[in-house]
Amino acid sequence: MSAVSDHTPNAAPDPAGGDNAAQPPPANDAGAVFYDGTSNRKRRVTLQFNAALDIVEDGLVIASWPYADIRQVDSTRAMRLSAVSAPTLARLEIEDKTAAERIAALCPALDAARGGKQTGRIVAWSLAAACSIILVTVFGIPLIADRMAPLVPFAIEKRMGEAVDRQARAILGGRDCTNPEGQAAFTKMVARLKDASGFDTPLEAAVLSSSIPNAFALPGGRVYLLDGLLQKANNVDEVAGVLAHELGHAHNRDGMRKIIQTGGSSFLIGLLFGDVTGGGAVLFAARSIIDASYSREAETRADDFAIQGMHALGRSPEPLGEFLVRMTGGSRVATIIDSHPVSAERLDRMKKEARPVTGEPVLTDQEWKALKSICRANGGETGADAARPARKTADR
Amino acid sequence: MHMPMPASVPSVPPPQPSAPQAVTFTGERRDFRKMLTRGSWLELITLGFYRFWLATDMRRHLWSHTAVAGDTAEYTGTAKELLIGFLVALAIMVPIYLVYFFIGLEAERHQAFASIPLFVFFYLFTHFALYRARRYRLTRTIWRGVRFWMGGSGWSYAWRAALWGALVWITLGLALPWRTAALERFKMRYTSYGDLQGSFEGTGGAFFKKGWWLWLLAWPAAFMIIPLPFIYAMYKAIEWRWWMSGIRIGAVRFENDLDIGDLLGVYWKVVGWIVLFLTLLGLWFGAVFGIGWSTVAPATGSTELKMAIITAHPGILAVLGLGYLLMAIGLNIVMRLYLMRDIWAKVAGTTVVHNLEAADNVTSQGDAVNALGEGFADSLDVGGF
Numbered sequence: 001m002s003a004v005s006d007h008t009p010n011a012a013p014d015p016a017g018g019d020n021a022a023q024p025p026p027a028n029d030a031g032a033v034f035y036d037g038t039s040n041r042k043r044r045v046t047l048q049f050n051a052a053l054d055i056v057e058d059g060l061v062i063a064s065w066p067y068a069d070i071r072q073v074d075s076t077r078a079m080r081l082s083a084v085s086a087p088t089l090a091r092l093e094i095e096d097k098t099a100a101e102r103i104a105a106l107c108p109a110l111d112a113a114r115g116g117k118q119t120g121r122i123v124a125w126s127l128a129a130a131c132s133i134i135l136v137t138v139f140g141i142p143l144i145a146d147r148m149a150p151l152v153p154f155a156i157e158k159r160m161g162e163a164v165d166r167q168a169r170a171i172l173g174g175r176d177c178t179n180p181e182g183q184a185a186f187t188k189m190v191a192r193l194k195d196a197s198g199f200d201t202p203l204e205a206a207v208l209s210s211s212i213p214n215a216f217a218l219p220g221g222r223v224y225l226l227d228g229l230l231q232k233a234n235n236v237d238e239v240a241g242v243l244a245h246e247l248g249h250a251h252n253r254d255g256m257r258k259i260i261q262t263g264g265s266s267f268l269i270g271l272l273f274g275d276v277t278g279g280g281a282v283l284f285a286a287r288s289i290i291d292a293s294y295s296r297e298a299e300t301r302a303d304d305f306a307i308q309g310m311h312a313l314g315r316s317p318e319p320l321g322e323f324l325v326r327m328t329g330g331s332r333v334a335t336i337i338d339s340h341p342v343s344a345e346r347l348d349r350m351k352k353e354a355r356p357v358t359g360e361p362v363l364t365d366q367e368w369k370a371l372k373s374i375c376r377a378n379g380g381e382t383g384a385d386a387a388r389p390a391r392k393t394a395d396r
Numbered sequence: 397m398h399m400p401m402p403a404s405v406p407s408v409p410p411p412q413p414s415a416p417q418a419v420t421f422t423g424e425r426r427d428f429r430k431m432l433t434r435g436s437w438l439e440l441i442t443l444g445f446y447r448f449w450l451a452t453d454m455r456r457h458l459w460s461h462t463a464v465a466g467d468t469a470e471y472t473g474t475a476k477e478l479l480i481g482f483l484v485a486l487a488i489m490v491p492i493y494l495v496y497f498f499i500g501l502e503a504e505r506h507q508a509f510a511s512i513p514l515f516v517f518f519y520l521f522t523h524f525a526l527y528r529a530r531r532y533r534l535t536r537t538i539w540r541g542v543r544f545w546m547g548g549s550g551w552s553y554a555w556r557a558a559l560w561g562a563l564v565w566i567t568l569g570l571a572l573p574w575r576t577a578a579l580e581r582f583k584m585r586y587t588s589y590g591d592l593q594g595s596f597e598g599t600g601g602a603f604f605k606k607g608w609w610l611w612l613l614a615w616p617a618a619f620m621i622i623p624l625p626f627i628y629a630m631y632k633a634i635e636w637r638w639w640m641s642g643i644r645i646g647a648v649r650f651e652n653d654l655d656i657g658d659l660l661g662v663y664w665k666v667v668g669w670i671v672l673f674l675t676l677l678g679l680w681f682g683a684v685f686g687i688g689w690s691t692v693a694p695a696t697g698s699t700e701l702k703m704a705i706i707t708a709h710p711g712i713l714a715v716l717g718l719g720y721l722l723m724a725i726g727l728n729i730v731m732r733l734y735l736m737r738d739i740w741a742k743v744a745g746t747t748v749v750h751n752l753e754a755a756d757n758v759t760s761q762g763d764a765v766n767a768l769g770e771g772f773a774d775s776l777d778v779g780g781f
Contacts, residue, residue, distance in 0.1 A: 035541025040590060040758045042540065074460040074470050076422060089760060091470075091541040119438065122449060126442030267493075 029056075030099030033078075036063070037087030047092075047099060049106065055092065063090070070107040079103065137265045142297070145260040149253045154201065154220070157256045161220025164255075168218060169208070177207040177227060182374025185367035186225075189236075192362055193244050197309035199251050205243075209375040213327055217246045219255030227375040232327060239371070240313075240362045241306055241320025248305025254298045303346060307353045314359020321350030416651070417752045421744035423461035428737045431457065432729045440725060447774075448478040458737065459537065462744050465752055472543075472764070473536035481532070481767025482774050489772070516558065521772070523554040527583070528769020534587065535764045545762030548586030550769065556582055569611060574600030580639065589645050590758035598642020607634045625667055629659040636743055647754035652747045662738050669730040673723045680719040688712045 034045040034055055045062070048054040053070065055063040065083040073080050073091070079100040081092040094100050104110060177183075190205045205223040213228040223246045225239070233239045249255065310317040325347045363371060435450035452475040459471035527550040534544040560575035577600035587594035610631050617623040633656045640652035688706040706712055 037541060038760050040540035040542040040755070040760070042756075073472070074456050075468050076460050077463065077466070077468050080470070089538060089541050089543060091538075119449075122446060123438065123442050126445040129445070130443045267490075 030094065030096050030102075032096075032099070033093040034063070035089070035091040035093075037090030045092075047094070049102065053103070053106075065092075067107045068109055070103070070110060071112060072110045133268050137268050141261055141264040141268070144264065145257045148260050149257040152253075152256050157253065158202075158220035160259060161218045161222050161255065164218050165220075165222060168216070168224075172208060172210040172212065172226070175209050177209050177375035179370070179374045179376065181367075181370035182207070182372075185363055185371040186374060188367065189240060189243060189362055189371070190247075192313065193240060193247055193309055196312035197244065197247060197251070197305060199247055201251065203247070203250060207374050215242050215246050217249035217255060219253075219259060221250045223247060223250055229327075230372055230374070233323060233372075235319060236361060236363045236368045236371075237310070237315050237319040238323035240315065241310060241317055241323065244306035244309040245302045245320065247309070248302035249298065251305060252298065252301055254295075254302065257298065258295065299346075303349065307350070311353070311355060313362060314357065315362065316354045316357055317350045318347075318354040321347035414751065414753050416748040416750050417465035419744045419747040419749060420463045420466075421458075421461055421741045422463070423457055423737070423741065425733075425737065425741075428454070428457055429729070429733055432732055436725045436729050440721065445479075448482070449475040451475070451478060454732070454736070455533070455536075458740055462740075464539065464749055467540055470538040471536055472538055473532065473767070477532075477767040478770055478774075481769070481771030483771070484766075484768055485771030485774070519561070520551070520554040520558055523557040524550040525769050525772035527553040528765075529773040530583065530769075531765055532767050532770050535762065539589070540758075542590040542758050542760040543762065543764070545588050545590075546583075546586050546765075547762075548582065553579070553582055569614070570604075571600075573603035573607065576600070576635070576639075577603060577642075580642065584643060587645075588761065589755065591761045592646035592648070592755055592758050594646075595644045596642050597644055598638050603635070603638045606638060607631060610634070625663040626660065629663050630656050633659050640743075640747055645755065646758075647751050649750040650747055651750060652743065654743060654746045658742045658746070659739070662734050662742070666730060666734045669734075670727065673726050673730075677719055677723045681716060684712060684715050684719070 029046045029048055032045055032047050032055075034043045034057070035041070036043065043057055043062075045055050045057045048056055048061075053065045053067060054061045055065065063086060065081075065086060069083040069085045071082050071084065073082050075093065078093045078095040081094070081103070082088075082090060094103065186205070186207060190203070193199070194203065201221055203221045203223065205225070207225045207227060207230065210226045211228040211231075212226050213232045215223070215225045215229055217223045223243070225243060225246075229242065230239060233242075306320060307317045310320070325344060431453055432450075435446060435453065438446040439450060452471075452473060455471045455473065459469045462469050527548070531546040531550075534546045537544045557575075557579055560571070560578055563571045564575050577596070577598055580598065581596045584594045584596035607630075610627055613623070614627055617627050633654050636654045637652050640650045643650050685706060688709065689702065692706055692709045692712065
């Protein structure tokens with residue numbers, strides 16, 4: 001049975017590994033190897049199929065396993081058994097085929113330990129867990145973020161803003177544009193919009209010398225306009241609309257809300273996909289879809305804010321809509337300003353809200369010109385940037 | 397050394413010096429591949445939860461087809477234990493991650509190198525988790541009705557791993573053999589089979605003597621890329637042989653004569669598969685972008701704008717994602733089949749055990765430990781077997 005020399009004295013009279021050569025066992029019996037669960041000593045035993053399975057060594061019953069307690073465990077060579085009522089590691093190894101068949105017939109719960117895996121159940125529960133996580137992500141997290149964002153003290157939001165600010169500036173590579181006349185025009189525009197829309201929290205607005213046509217708001221009341229956007233604007237109302245929209249984000253504390261939402265959703269989705277094959281890609285795709293759906297709502301609210309602001313100034317929000325469409329090619333698919341609602345839809349809204357112009361222009365022509373060249377510095381530090389907007393306009 | 401009889405020469409009491417016993421692996425490659433394929437799809441469908449069951453199935457297959465002196469091992473771990481270990485680990489990790497998030501935020505503000513201690517913490521934690529995961533697997537490994545066991549402090553191991561890691565870094569890899577030896581000594585010192593105490597007698601010096609020339613070759617090879625699999629195969633073959641010959645369990649010794657050629661074939665096949673999958677993925681992406689260019693993108697506008705619009709289209713994202721997923725599943729199957737199963741089979745097939753009769757009358761000792769370590773390793777994405 002085994003190549004290993006056997007030290008057990010009782011095995012000595014049973015030479016050459018013959019299972020039933022030395023003493024003729026009753027027809028009822030079968031040879032086996034038994035490990036008692038306290039030692040790894042190989043004990044050659046005979047099995048007696050009585051009321052329970054009796055394990056006999058040297059004519060003495062050393063263990064008796066009720067058939068219902070017997071379980072089959074992993075082995076690729078012989079049938080290997082354990083019993084729930086025996087020590088955990090007690091093992092019985094049966095090489096004899098007929099004996100193994102007999103055991104299989106006698107033990108009702110032989111495969112209870114191994115056959116317990118129901119793939120269907122695993123799949124069903126996984127999907128249930130996935131569903132609940134997705135529901136919480138889609139419905140619960142925005143709710144939590146809405147409740148939590150206003151509760152976060154402004155000082156903390158400001159700190160987070162500082163952290164994000166460094167990254168944003170590093171990515172954009174732009175500097176503050178400080179042409180004095182342009183700066184004055186910009187300050188006037190911001191002040192007029194603030195007054196008109198009832199913006200009441202601290203605000204830091206600036207123009208950055210990046211040629212990307214965009215504008216954004218960061219947590220802590222930071223609003224940035226990029227030079228690329230200024231260059232693409234045809235008139236002052238377009239820029240005022242964009243700025244009002246970003247003020248809306250700052251007013252609604254969307255940055256803070258977004259941090260809570262992104263943190264929460266990436267945590268939950270990460271939890272869900274843990275280690276799945278290709279989890280990275282799925283995680284990214286799921287995150288961007290969910291984040292986009294969050295921000296579409298925020299964008300709509302910021303648009304509301306912009307529309308109200310423009311109305312209060314006696315200006316029409318329609319140029320904002322036209323500007324958005326012009327910048328994104330007016331296609332009906334998601335856009336360069338990702339996660340925003342389709343710009344054609346936004347234009348429709350702005351058109352609906354269009355009113356005859358009653359107020360004076362936000363900036364004079366002189367000021368508008370100054371604002372447009374806020375990054376065309378006399379200091380010469382943005383000389384390189386001056387060429388870029390020209391190329392951009394040529395693209396149009 | 398704790399054993400009463402000297403470990404160096406076959407002792408007097410057994411009448412004849414026993415012949416070395418073979419380690420054999422009898423698992424069918426086809427069975428393992430089928431299990432992997434099915435498991436990988438299930439992993440995808442269950443969004444990853446099936447990984448606990450697949451890992452358990454793989455271990456059961458490998459363990460139960462591996463025999464020493466004709467007696468096969470048994471893996472008694474269950475997927476449920478792994479799942480619970482993961483959930484508990486999650487409960488502990490969540491607050492840690494939250495604290496990590498806020499500390500990181502502060503660090504970002506001050507722009508100091510304040511995030512380095514955090515990195516060190518996660519490095520330590522990873523090694524702690526790996527140590528505890530080894531402990532889980534070992535206590536689920538049964539041979540002849542007695543389980544292996546492992547004690548020792550995971551944190552104490554983690555510190556050693558980190559300090560040795562720093563030394564390897566400083567010495568540009570030259571200290572690697574001594575690090576491996578030191579960590580292996582630590583692990584084996586706390587490893588036992590029943591009441592038979594393990595130890596590790598391999599030395600960093602011996603490892604270094606066998607493999608120092610690889611260190612020299614690795615530098616030019618790093619620039620030429622192609623020779624890297626050769627060098628890695630040679631390194632692994634040397635490491636396996638050295639490692640096996642250093643392991644002691646009581647007076648039981650192991651010996652391995654793994655050939656570089658054995659491993660080289662496996663690694664080149666893996667490289668071939670990776671190249672194939674990446675090529676297919678490239679073709680897939682190229683085709684999808686080509687179609688997107690002619691359908692979704694606007695007729696006018698800059699190239700960046702067109703690309704941005706294409707990559708923002710949900711349909712295109714979905715098709716790109718699908719291609720990526722298929723590749724990831726394929727690669728996952730290849731990695732586990734070649735690097736786990738094939739290497740296991742080759743190492744087992746080339747190993748013999750000396751003095752096995754020293755393990756003939758071992759008293760069982762120690763109980764199964766929980767799967768928390770596995771859970772940590774899993775949540776840190778460093779799970780091994």
